[in-house]
Amino acid sequence: MKTKFIFHILLMTAIVFLASCVKEGPIGLTGEDGLDGQDGQDGQDGNVTCLACHSGTTISARQFQYASSIHKAGTNVAYAGGRAGCAQCHSSEGFIEFQANGLVASDISMPSAINCETCHIIHTAFTYTDFALRSEEPVGLIIDQGVTVLDIGDGSNLCINCHQARTAEPQTASVAGATTFRITNTHYGPHHGPQANIFAGQGFAEITGPVTYPVAGSSKHLEQASCTVCHMDDYIDKQGGHTFKPSLAACQECHATENFDYGGVQFDTEEKLTELRDLLISLGVVAWYEVDQAYEPVPGTYPMVRAQAYYNWIGIEEDRSLGVHNPQYVNALLTNTIAALKATK
Template sequence: MKTRFIFHILLMTAVVFLASCVKEGPAGVAGADGKDGVDGVDGSDGTVTCLACHSGTTILAAQFEYASSVHKAGVNVAYAGGRASCAECHSSEGFIEYQTNGSVDSDISMPSAINCETCHVLHTTFTYTDFMLRADDPVALKINGNALDLGDASNLCVNCHQARTAEPNTAAPGETFRITSTHYGPHHGPQANILAGIGFAEIAGPLDYPTQGTSKHLEQASCTVCHMGDYTAKQGGHTWSPSLASCNACHETASFDYGGVQFDTEEKLIVLRDLLIDKGVVAGDDVDGYHPVTGTYTMVLAQAYYNWVGIEEDRSLGVHNPQYVNALLTNTIEAVKAVK
């Protein structure tokens, strides 16, 4: 219904505007007619600009790709998309309000999944440039307020795919740290932090941490380069699945496990998790999942948990920043082993 209404308004404004206005006195009194108004200016032909997008297969192609994406599935929209504190990342309405006003004022009663209009401004100038992104400026990171600039459309992604909580010794420096919730951690999508090498607990150990900003995937690739390359083999484009074709522009590899990095990362994640179970910081199993045990811990154990869960939930298994992740896991494992 709303859609039809918009269409009618748009069609009406598109009609060539040539009428002149005539002033009349109130009914019954029949005063003298007023002077004729000035002729209006011809409107532009509305349908032409609509067709810049609403013709051909541009929209359809993006819709087909988007249809298979997790953004469209919006699996957590019902759970988190309506809450004012979560909506900026978990619903279309929330993201648009946050990007427009800088905050989400109140809970959203009928939140919807991320869609074309969430990311593209659409129906603003009614030309093709309305595909411009709603937000692609550098993003002030939630953990420290510093701006991160990925240098392209990927800044859009950083708004949502970043850590929400700083590592323990930054959040509350001290000898010990209290984990107060079984949901404790950086939050599920810290991909931008891993890619940029910012914000995890850089515990000292056998490996040096790479200098911030020097990761090859930060310098040369980006979220959109790997996740939104040309759509091929059901990957890339608006599916947001990373595409092998995009890797092959730089590496010869038949899988994402280039150089065995994903395999190695997965092994180290298991070693670290089992050490944390031994220390009583983590509980759970493969069926029900793993969670932290609430309690007060030596700082390094709380940091180790943060690193473990954050790298786990980044879910690229090291690909986003191979050197940084390897240094974090190697040093964290050594540090946890040393805790008496």
């Protein structure tokens, strides 16, 4: 009897198990659709985001202007852009590394010319802030290891990272009380872009003479203008904008002039530069070098004032503004230097 009961239990379990393995029946009729959910907000059009910068009035216009700039030409990249000691200003990669780390650690194998990304932080936020300058911090002067700090503001601080003297004037570079200075090579000088020093009115050899030197930082152009105000005004007649060529229209906002020689400053500066150069030639400090097609110093040891005179001459020449950056300072430098040289003849 007990065995029969167990058999019935097992039989019923098997029937239930087999019934559960039967394939499902046909799908029933489809029910009605439920109510639609609320629409989400449309995403931003990808093309619109790009066109905030990549349009004829923004980046394309700037690229057109930049095509005629010296920075774009990259004339010094081939020989200087890869050297660790020069790359911070002569290649895009070097400038970016210097801004990030304060130095260029080693030579750069494939340097490229200054470009948009050199000066601007690009494609990080993917908004208009991608136009942000890589740095706007005040800049220490190289000639005194950063003791003197310049803060021109309005984006111009970025420029003076490179557009400043690299070598101090002879007296400053010598031991106290030195009366002579040795020029060791034909490329001696403050370097090829001492604009910030002229602009700020400091760093050149301030030889005593008949003209009083203006107080450093007192130039009207430093107070009321800047690198960007004069060189990046609205693009007109192939000047200003991202050509970085000085804008006559910017000058005319303050001066009634039809050219850059306002008040005869450039003419007077050029006359004095020629006079000073000829004095240096007559004293054997400067000579014409055919190989470089340029007037350069004759290596040798000179009385301090003559070495200083050469420094002032080549520095003002390579400022390339013919006095416009700081008329009073340049006039004082040239007038006093010429007078001092004449006194030594």
